[in-house]
Amino acid sequence: MKFLKKALSLGLVGAMTLGIMAGCSNGGDKSKDVVSTVDAGSGEAYKVYLITMDQMDQHWVSVDEGAKAMAAALGSEIDYQWDAPDTKDNAKQIEKINNAVANGADLILLAANDPTAISDAIKNAKDKGVKIIYVDSGAKEEAITTLSTDNYNAGYTAGKTMLESIKNTSGSIGIIGVNTATNSTMSREDGFRKAIEDDGRFTLLTTEYKDGDAAASQEAALSFITAKNDLVGLYGTNEGSTTGVGNAIKASGKEIIGVGFDKSDSITGLLEDGSLVATMAQNPYTMGYLGMAQAYAALKDLQTGPAIIDTGVSVLKAEK
Amino acid sequence: MQAKVINANRHKKSNVLKRVISIRGMGQVISVTGAFIIMFLVFSQINGNFASGDNIFNLLRQIAPILIIGIGQSFVLITGGIDLSIGSVAGMSCMLSATLMTKYSMNPVTAILLTMICCIIVGFLNGFLVSKTKLPAFIATLGTMIIARGIAQLVNGNRNTDGISSSIFKDLFYYEKTAGVYNTIWLALILFLIFAFILSKTCAGRHTYAIGSNYEAAKLSGVNVALAEMRVYIFSAFLAGVVGLILTAQSGMGTMDAGNGYELNAVAASVIGGVSTMGGQGLLIGTVIGSCIWGVLENGLTFAGSPLALRNIVIGIVVIISVLIDRIARGNIGGVKKLFKGNHKTD
Numbered sequence: 259m260k261f262l263k264k265a266l267s268l269g270l271v272g273a274m275t276l277g278i279m280a281g282c283s284n285g286g287d288k289s290k291d292v293v294s295t296v297d298a299g300s301g302e303a304y305k306v307y308l309i310t311m312d313q314m315d316q317h318w319v320s321v322d323e324g325a326k327a328m329a330a331a332l333g334s335e336i337d338y339q340w341d342a343p344d345t346k347d348n349a350k351q352i353e354k355i356n357n358a359v360a361n362g363a364d365l366i367l368l369a370a371n372d373p374t375a376i377s378d379a380i381k382n383a384k385d386k387g388v389k390i391i392y393v394d395s396g397a398k399e400e401a402i403t404t405l406s407t408d409n410y411n412a413g414y415t416a417g418k419t420m421l422e423s424i425k426n427t428s429g430s431i432g433i434i435g436v437n438t439a440t441n442s443t444m445s446r447e448d449g450f451r452k453a454i455e456d457d458g459r460f461t462l463l464t465t466e467y468k469d470g471d472a473a474a475s476q477e478a479a480l481s482f483i484t485a486k487n488d489l490v491g492l493y494g495t496n497e498g499s500t501t502g503v504g505n506a507i508k509a510s511g512k513e514i515i516g517v518g519f520d521k522s523d524s525i526t527g528l529l530e531d532g533s534l535v536a537t538m539a540q541n542p543y544t545m546g547y548l549g550m551a552q553a554y555a556a557l558k559d560l561q562t563g564p565a566i567i568d569t570g571v572s573v574l575k576a577e578k
Numbered sequence: 579m580q581a582k583v584i585n586a587n588r589h590k591k592s593n594v595l596k597r598v599i600s601i602r603g604m605g606q607v608i609s610v611t612g613a614f615i616i617m618f619l620v621f622s623q624i625n626g627n628f629a630s631g632d633n634i635f636n637l638l639r640q641i642a643p644i645l646i647i648g649i650g651q652s653f654v655l656i657t658g659g660i661d662l663s664i665g666s667v668a669g670m671s672c673m674l675s676a677t678l679m680t681k682y683s684m685n686p687v688t689a690i691l692l693t694m695i696c697c698i699i700v701g702f703l704n705g706f707l708v709s710k711t712k713l714p715a716f717i718a719t720l721g722t723m724i725i726a727r728g729i730a731q732l733v734n735g736n737r738n739t740d741g742i743s744s745s746i747f748k749d750l751f752y753y754e755k756t757a758g759v760y761n762t763i764w765l766a767l768i769l770f771l772i773f774a775f776i777l778s779k780t781c782a783g784r785h786t787y788a789i790g791s792n793y794e795a796a797k798l799s800g801v802n803v804a805l806a807e808m809r810v811y812i813f814s815a816f817l818a819g820v821v822g823l824i825l826t827a828q829s830g831m832g833t834m835d836a837g838n839g840y841e842l843n844a845v846a847a848s849v850i851g852g853v854s855t856m857g858g859q860g861l862l863i864g865t866v867i868g869s870c871i872w873g874v875l876e877n878g879l880t881f882a883g884s885p886l887a888l889r890n891i892v893i894g895i896v897v898i899i900s901v902l903i904d905r906i907a908r909g910n911i912g913g914v915k916k917l918f919k920g921n922h923k924t925d
Contacts, residue, residue: 313886341880344890348829349836353640357880360633361625374741375829378753398741439738439833 303337304557306550307358308367308393309351310342315470316497316522317542318342318369321393324546325367332554339363346440348375355379358388365389365553367546370397373441389556393549394542395442402556405549405567407540409445412519412571413495416446417453419536419573420491420517424460429490432482433465434475434499443470443495446519446538450493460490468499472524475502476509483510494518497525500537504528521574529576538571545569606852606903607864614871621878628881635760639752641873642766643821643840644847648865649773650814651844656777657790657810658857659708659715663700664818664844666726668837671697671822673730676739676832679747686747694819700726701815705808719811723841731834739832751827762824769817774862786810790857847872850900871896 308325310318322340329338341358343350351371356379358366366388370376373396380390380399392404420431431454436443447465454462463482468474479492479502492507492514494500500518504525507516518525521539528534548567555562598604622629647664654661671693678689700722707718742748752762777783785806788796797803818837825836849855850871851864875896879889 339883340886342886344886345838347835347838348833349825352828353876354880356636356640357633357877360630360636361627361881372738372829372831372833374831375738375833377741378748378830379828382753438736439835 303335304364304554305337305339305362306365306367306553306557307361307363308338308340308546308549309354309358310340310369310393311346311351311371311395313342313344317394317520317540320542321369321546321549324543324548325550326546328547328550328554332550336550336554338550346371348372351376352379355383359383359386363388365391365557367391367393367549367553368397368401369394371395372439373397389553391549391552391556393545403552403562403565403567405545405552405569407442407571408568409442410449411568412538412540413446413449413451414453415449415571415573416493416517416519416536416538417450417457420450420493420515421453421457423515423535424490426488426490428459429488430461430463430486431491431493432463432479432486432489433493433495434478434503435465435467435495436470436499437467443519446495447493450495468502470496470498472498472501472505475499476505477502479503479506480509483507483512483514489514491515491517496520497522500525500534501528504534508533526574529574532576534576536573536575539574540571541569601861603852603854603859603861603864607861607867609903610850610852610864610867610871610900614867614874617871617874617878621874621882625881625883628878633877633881635755635763637873637877638763639760640877641869642760642762643824644843644872645766645866645869646769646817646824647821647840647844648847648851648869649770649862650817651841652848652851652853652860652862652865653773653777653786653810653813654715655845655848655853655855656786656857656860657807658793659807659810660719660845660855661704661811661814662716662719662841663704663723663726664814665837665840665842666723666730667697667700667815667818668822668825668840669834670700670726670730670733671819672825672836673733673739673832673834675823675826676742677734679742679744680740680832681734686744690823693823694816697815697819697822698812701812702808704815705811708811709804709807727834730836734832734834736834738834741831742826748827748830751824753827765820765824769820770862770866773813773817777862782806782809787858790859792858843872846897846900850897855901868900 306329308322310321312318326338329336341354343354348371355366355376359382366383368380368390370392377397377399380397384390384399390401392401392406394406396404396406433447433450435447438444451462454460463486466478468478475494475498482492483489483506492503494503497520500520501522501524503516503518505528507514508528508531516534518534518537521537525534525537529537548569552562627633647668650664651661674696675689675693678684678692679686704719704722707713708715750761751765754761756764777786785796785801788801789803789806793803821840822837826832847868848860848865849868851866851868853860853864875893879892
C-alpha cells in the first residue's frame with residue numbers, strides 16, 4: 259500500500275514534468291529559433307524583445323501584431339519575442355526585463371509600467387549592452403527613441419470633441435479614470451480638464467478611478483448619472499473605462515455625451531448605437547510596426563531620427 | 579566478534595539514511611526535488627541561456643521573495659491556518675517604507691524599523707483574532723488583507739510615492755551583489771536558516787507542529803496554544819514586511835499595488851513542497867524546493883519561448899498535481915483508497 263502511494267506520487271510528478279514539456283514544445287518553432295541563435299554575437303540574428311504592461315489588453319496585442327509584422331518583413335535577421343506580466347505590476351515587469359537581459363536580448367521595445375520604478379532595471383539592462391526603445395510609455399532613463407501617443411494633446415482633443423457636441427450651456431461633466439499611477443491616462447485626464455476649464459461653462463466632478471475595469475467603470479458612471487441631475491458629459495480615459503461609460507449611458511437612456519479613449523469591438527458597437535459620441539483611437543499597431551523598424555535601425559547603427567515620435571490619435575465617430 | 583562489529587556499523591549507516599527519509603514530509607520533498615532537477619535539465623536543454631551564470635543568479639533573485647514569504651505562510655499552514663493578508667502586508671510595507679523615506683525624508687534605518695513595527699502589529703492582530711477570538715484564519719486574515727491594502731493606499735494620499743533617493747537601500751535589498759551573489763539571495767538564505775532552525779530545533783517549532791496536528795491534545799499537554807498560534811502570524815507578517823522592503827528597493831519607490839496576489843503564490847510554493855494545508859506537516863526545505871519550482875516554471879517557460887497564455891495553465895496544473903500528491907500520500911482520497919485497498923484491511 260505504502261509502495262503504491264509512493265509510486266502514484268512519483269507518477270504524478272512524472273505527469274507534471276510531461277505537462278511542462280508539452281508547454282515548452284508548444285513554443286515549437288520559436289524555441290528552435292532560440293536554440294540556434296543562442297550563439298549570437300556573430301550578429302546573425304538580433305534578439306528583439308517586446309515587453310508590455312500586461313498580456314491581455316487589446317492595446318498591447320495590437321502593438322505585438324505590428325511588431326510581429328515588421329519582424330516578419332525583416333526576415334531571419336530578427337528573432338522576435340513578446341513578453342509581459344499577466345497583470346500590470348512594477349515588480350513583475352522588472353523581472354521580465356531581467357529575464358530578457360539574461361536571455362541575451364539585443365534590444366528591448368519597452369512600454370514602461372511606471373517612469374520611475376522601472377528606471378533602475380532599464381539602466382541595468384543598458385549597462386549590459388542592451389538597447390532600449392520605448393513604445394507607448396517611456397521612463398526616466400534615456401532611450402534611443404520613443405514612439406507614443408501625445409496623451410495630453412489627445413485628452414485636449416477629446417475635451418474639444420465633447421464640447422462641440424454638448425447642447426446645454428451649463429452642467430457637470432464626470433471623468434472615469436484608470437488610476438493615479440499611470441502617467442498616460444493621467445495626462446489624458448489633464449488635457450481633457452484643460453479643454454473643459456478653458457471653455458468655462460461646465461463643472462468638472464472629482465474623477466473616479468476604476469483601474470480600467472469595464473464593470474467597475476460602468477457602476478461608477480451610473481452613480482454619476484443618478485447622483486447628478488445636471489450631468490451632461492462623461493469621459494473615459496482608456497478602453498475599459500470607455501466601455502463602462504458607454505454602457506452606463508446606454509443603460510440610463512439619458513442624453514449624455516460620452517467620449518472615450520481607445521478602440522475595441524465593444525466601443526465600436528457603442529459608437530454605432532449612439533451611446534458614445536466619439537473615441538480617441540490610438541495607433542498601437544503603428545507603435546509596434548514602426549518601433550520594430552526603429553529597432554532594426556538602432557541595431558544596424560542607422561539613423562533613428564527624432565527622440566520622440568507622436569503616433570497620434572484618430573477621432574472615431576459613428577458612421578453617419 | 580569482528581563480524582558483529584561490522585554488522586553494527588552497517589546498521590548505523592542505514593539508520594541515518596532511514597531516519598532522514600522517515601522524517602515526516604521528507605517523502606514529498608524528495609519527489610519534488612527530483613521533479614525540480616528534471617525540469618531544470620529540460621529547460622536548460624531547450625535554451626542554453628537558461629543555465630547561464632547570469633540567469634542562475636537572476637533566477638535565484640526572483641525566487642528569493644517567494645521563498646521568504648513562503649516561509650511565513652508555511653509556518654501558518656503547519657498550524658492548520660492560512661494567512662491571506664501577507665500580500666497586502668508586503669504592499670503596506672512597501673508603501674510605508676517608501677513614504678517615510680520620501681515624503682518624510684526619514685533615513686532608511688528608521689524607516690525600516692517603523693515599517694517592520696507596523697507589520698508586526700498586523701501580525702499580532704491576526705494572531706489575536708485567530709487565537710483569542712477563535713475567528714477562522716481565512717476570515718480574520720481576509721479582513722486584515724483588506725485593511726492593510728487600505729493602509730497602503732492611505733499612507734501617501736492614494737498615490738504612488740516619488741522615487742527614493744537612498745541608493746544604499748536599493749543596492750542592499752536588490753541591486754547589488756556580495757561575493758558575486760545578489761544580496762537578496764543572501765537575505766533569503768539567512769532568513770531560511772534562522773526560521774528552519776526555529777521550526778525544527780526549538781520548542782516554538784515543536785509547538786507549531788503540535789497545534790497543527792492536534793490542537794486539543796497540545797493544549798492538554800500544557801502547550802501555550804494561544805502564544806504558539808499568535809507567534810506564527812507574527813512571523814508571517816514580519817517576513818511579508820521584509821518582502822515589502824525588497825519591493826521598495828526593486829522599484830525604487832512605493833507602489834500601492836505591490837505584493838498583490840503574493841499570498842496565494844506563497845501557499846502554492848508551500849504546498850508543492852509538501853506543507854499540508856490541513857496542518858501538522860511540512861518541512862521548510864520543502865518550501866525552498868516549492869519556491870524554486872515556482873520560479874523555474876515562470877522563468878524557464880519564458881526562456882523556452884512558451885506562449886504567454888499557456889504558462890498560467892501549466893503552472894496551475896503543477897500546483898493542483900502537488901496538492902493531489904499530498905492528499906494521496908495522506909490517504910485522503912476515498913475512491914483511490916478503495917481502489918488500492920480493495921476489501922482488505924490496511925497494510
